Amino acid sequence: xxxxxxxxxxxxxxxxxxxxxxxxxxxxxxxxxxxVSFQIEKGGSLGLVGESGCGKSTCARTIxxxxxxxxxxxxxxxxxxTSLSRREWLPYRRKIQMIFQDPYASLDxxxxxxxxxxxxLKLFGLGRPRExxxxxLALLEAVGLNPRHVQRYPHEFSGGQRQRIGIARALAGExxxxxxxxxxxxxxxxxxxxxxxxxxxxxxxxxxxYLFIAHDLAVxxxxxxxxxxxxxxxxxxxxxRDELFKNPAHPxxxxxxxxxxxxxxxxxxxxxxxxxxxxxPSPLTPPSGCPFHPRCHxxxxxxxDRCSREVPALVHxxxxxxxxxxx
Amino acid sequence: xxxxLSVKDLAVRFExxxxxxxxxxxVSFEMEEGETLGLVGESGSGKSVTxxxxxxxxxxxxxxxxxxxxxDGQEITKLSEPDLRKIRGNRIAMIFQDPMTSLNxLLTIxxxxxxxxxxHKGMKYAQALRQSAAALGExxxxxxxxxxxxxxxxxxxxxxxxxxxxxxLLCEPRLLLADEPTTALDVTIQxxxxxxxxxxxxxxxxxxxxxxxxxxxxxxxxxxxxxxxAGRIVEEGPTQDIFNSPVHPYTKGLLSSVPRLDSxxxxxxxxxxxSPPDLxxxxxxxxxxxxxxxxQPECLxxxxxxxxxxxPQSRNACPIASPRASREASS
Numbered sequence: 001x002x003x004x005x006x007x008x009x010x011x012x013x014x015x016x017x018x019x020x021x022x023x024x025x026x027x028x029x030x031x032x033x034x035x036v037s038f039q040i041e042k043g044g045s046l047g048l049v050g051e052s053g054c055g056k057s058t059c060a061r062t063i064x065x066x067x068x069x070x071x072x073x074x075x076x077x078x079x080x081x082t083s084l085s086r087r088e089w090l091p092y093r094r095k096i097q098m099i100f101q102d103p104y105a106s107l108d109x110x111x112x113x114x115x116x117x118x119x120x121l122k123l124f125g126l127g128r129p130r131e132x133x134x135x136x137l138a139l140l141e142a143v144g145l146n147p148r149h150v151q152r153y154p155h156e157f158s159g160g161q162r163q164r165i166g167i168a169r170a171l172a173g174e175x176x177x178x179x180x181x182x183x184x185x186x187x188x189x190x191x192x193x194x195x196x197x198x199x200x201x202x203x204x205x206x207x208x209x210y211l212f213i214a215h216d217l218a219v220x221x222x223x224x225x226x227x228x229x230x231x232x233x234x235x236x237x238x239x240x241r242d243e244l245f246k247n248p249a250h251p252x253x254x255x256x257x258x259x260x261x262x263x264x265x266x267x268x269x270x271x272x273x274x275x276x277x278x279x280x281p282s283p284l285t286p287p288s289g290c291p292f293h294p295r296c297h298x299x300x301x302x303x304x305d306r307c308s309r310e311v312p313a314l315v316h317x318x319x320x321x322x323x324x325x326x327x
Numbered sequence: 328x329x330x331x332l333s334v335k336d337l338a339v340r341f342e343x344x345x346x347x348x349x350x351x352x353x354v355s356f357e358m359e360e361g362e363t364l365g366l367v368g369e370s371g372s373g374k375s376v377t378x379x380x381x382x383x384x385x386x387x388x389x390x391x392x393x394x395x396x397x398x399d400g401q402e403i404t405k406l407s408e409p410d411l412r413k414i415r416g417n418r419i420a421m422i423f424q425d426p427m428t429s430l431n432x433l434l435t436i437x438x439x440x441x442x443x444x445x446x447h448k449g450m451k452y453a454q455a456l457r458q459s460a461a462a463l464g465e466x467x468x469x470x471x472x473x474x475x476x477x478x479x480x481x482x483x484x485x486x487x488x489x490x491x492x493x494x495x496l497l498c499e500p501r502l503l504l505a506d507e508p509t510t511a512l513d514v515t516i517q518x519x520x521x522x523x524x525x526x527x528x529x530x531x532x533x534x535x536x537x538x539x540x541x542x543x544x545x546x547x548x549x550x551x552x553x554x555x556x557a558g559r560i561v562e563e564g565p566t567q568d569i570f571n572s573p574v575h576p577y578t579k580g581l582l583s584s585v586p587r588l589d590s591x592x593x594x595x596x597x598x599x600x601x602s603p604p605d606l607x608x609x610x611x612x613x614x615x616x617x618x619x620x621x622x623q624p625e626c627l628x629x630x631x632x633x634x635x636x637x638x639p640q641s642r643n644a645c646p647i648a649s650p651r652a653s654r655e656a657s658s
Contacts, residue, residue: 191602219586
């Protein structure tokens with residue numbers, strides 16, 4: 001069996017918060033990511049979904065090394081990334097790229113498009129200046145921008161076009177894996193569809209693997225073969241796309257799917273909706289046992305108080321896995 | 328019978344350094360008691376400005392507003408600022424998108440709620456406090472008395488939005504303007520809030536204008552839908568008709584570009600090419616013409632009017648897609 005492109009195992013990221021004790025140790029930890037494991041094959045795509053504050057973005061940033069991991073391992077083609085120094089990271093930066101949510105904040109307003117796209121090429125030592133110039137134009141063409149606009153600044157572009165620049169920058173080093181952190185949620189629907197199509201076209205053309213972070217399940221469904229659902233720092237379910245949507249196994253996945261509004265009045269009128277009570281608990285003081293149990297509508301189906309005492313493990317069964325005490 | 332709200336030729340333009348921006352450009356619609364109108368469109372289409380203009384909340388300068396708005400038999404566009412203030416928060420209330428920035432961070436929830444009742448209903452503080460607690464209980468907040476003493480930052484996003492709704496409903500308004508009330512919230516919390524709004528509407532018979540970019544939210548909550556593009560309504564009709572048989576090419580494009588949980592994933596999403604026009608440099612003809620797949624030469628010359636098409640409740644602003652409506656109008 002060949003090894004996966006990316007293998008994440010028991011990844012945790014805890015942030016120290018609040019005042020420190022007199023010994024300089026922090027009093028409290030925010031458990032943003034609390035033991036997450038998954039893997040992505042070469043050319044594969046995994047969607048990581050969940051509500052705000054569930055730790056999906058922190059998870060992405062820890063994988064690409066923007067946050068040091070508290071514990072756990074991230075292996076890229078078998079190489080452990082969490083213990084690498086800055087210098088050792090450099091060749092992997094080229095192979096693992098990231099696209100950010102906010103196309104307004106993630107481009108330097110004082111650089112032209114040419115400079116923005118030239119920077120990674122220069123940094124990774126790809127080609128001589130003349131070759132790099134041609135490569136910048138080819139990148140713009142690949143993401144559907146007019147190569148004549150290469151001397152423009154980011155503010156001269158619309159939100160959708162800026163996101164295309166961000167994608168071109170990620171493609172510059174010919175990566176194998178792109179971590180996309182909510183790349184379309186800041187865009188209007190008609191533009192969002194353009195970017196979703198572009199991402200899926202690029203994936204085929206350059207044989208890319210995606211780790212796709214989003215809260216919009218319908219978008220993830222269009223781009224990813226496998227989907228993992230996160231709640232309060234943990235994975236609660238992971239499954240191939242069609243199985244997850246047809247047959248969600250975790251009560252939280254069920255509630256999440258039933259809460260997504262359909263753009264169809266007939267479906268909306270007739271469907272049954274699971275409306276969860278309460279809010280997502282704070283990751284500073286996660287509930288005991290299963291993190292979802294205070295809001296779970298099926299907590300009564302498990303005998304005794306197992307849900308509030310015991311953290312359910314992520315159990316694999318065939319193609320899918322789930323962390324729940326339900327039978 | 329007179330409609331509850333009638334808006335005629337509402338226009339708002341902003342005179343900026345870059346030229347005149349026509350944010351709202353001749354919007355007309357009517358609303359009956361107790362109905363929900365979904366006002367949809369992308370960012371910059373003028374849906375929020377339309378809402379603000381209804382309450383006379385357009386800052387001037389740089390904003391210039393024109394048109395006629397009748398509410399409950401009264402022409403509110405003619406009212407003075409003090410008279411308008413008596414209507415705002417009282418007979419017409421508003422819920423904003425971001426409950427964090429629309430609640431005052433320096434005042435307790437109780438202070439902000441009682442203020443409404445003291446101002447509009449002339450209540451004494453103690454009575455207003457009792458009524459506020461009852462209102463918080465009604466929107467499903469646990470321990471309402473405790474919440475009254477808390478500040479906005481102590482509540483979660485969903486709780487703050489419930490406070491906003493409670494505040495909006497304190498004086499039992501006839502009309503509620505909800506501007507993207509669930510956009511800042513997660514889907515599971517969104518489901519809670521939408522259910523709450525529907526319940527409140529059933530109990531009090533409030534009419535709601537629901538401004539949103541989320542077609543899914545509209546499909547579940549609105550009786551009627553008006554689609555806006557570049558400051559104008561391009562199509563309007565009963566929710567069923569808009570979703571099942573859209574006429575205007577923009578509505579069609581918008582509906583088919585929304586990814587759905589039940590759509591075919593093997594083919595690409597259909598998208599609308601290009602991006603919306605700059606409101607300061609509008610094309611002379613139909614604003615959608617540069618992106619329209621069904622564009623004809625005449626579309627680029629004259630701006631089409633919003634005319635009734637097919638059924639009496641439906642209107643649309645595309646003479647190409649609805650040749651019958653344009654003939655009726657010219658004869």
